[in-house]
Amino acid sequence: xxxxxxxxxxxxxxxxxxxxxxxxxxxxxxxxxxxxxxxxxxxxxxxxxxxxxxxxxxxxxxxxxxxxxx
Numbered sequence: 635x636x637x638x639x640x641x642x643x644x645x646x647x648x649x650x651x652x653x654x655x656x657x658x659x660x661x662x663x664x665x666x667x668x669x670x671x672x673x674x675x676x677x678x679x680x681x682x683x684x685x686x687x688x689x690x691x692x693x694x695x696x697x698x699x700x701x702x703x704x
Contacts, residue, residue, distance in 0.1 A: 642675035643685040647693045650682055
């Protein structure tokens with residue numbers, strides 16, 4: 635099985651959850667960036683929402699681990 639970090643849904647979920655945690659999801663520019671990433675990764679927001687519902691703990695752990703390292 636491929637590493638979750640190589641999964642486009644994982645990448646989009648990390649981006650979305652990172653912005654949501656910062657409260658920046660309400661900023662208009664965020665949506666343009668996010669929509670561009672979704673387009674580039676060939677995934678939809680609905681797919682990302684489903685992915686987060688199933689793998690939210692893994693995504694959160696990746697975000698928390700990266701912020702601890704940085």
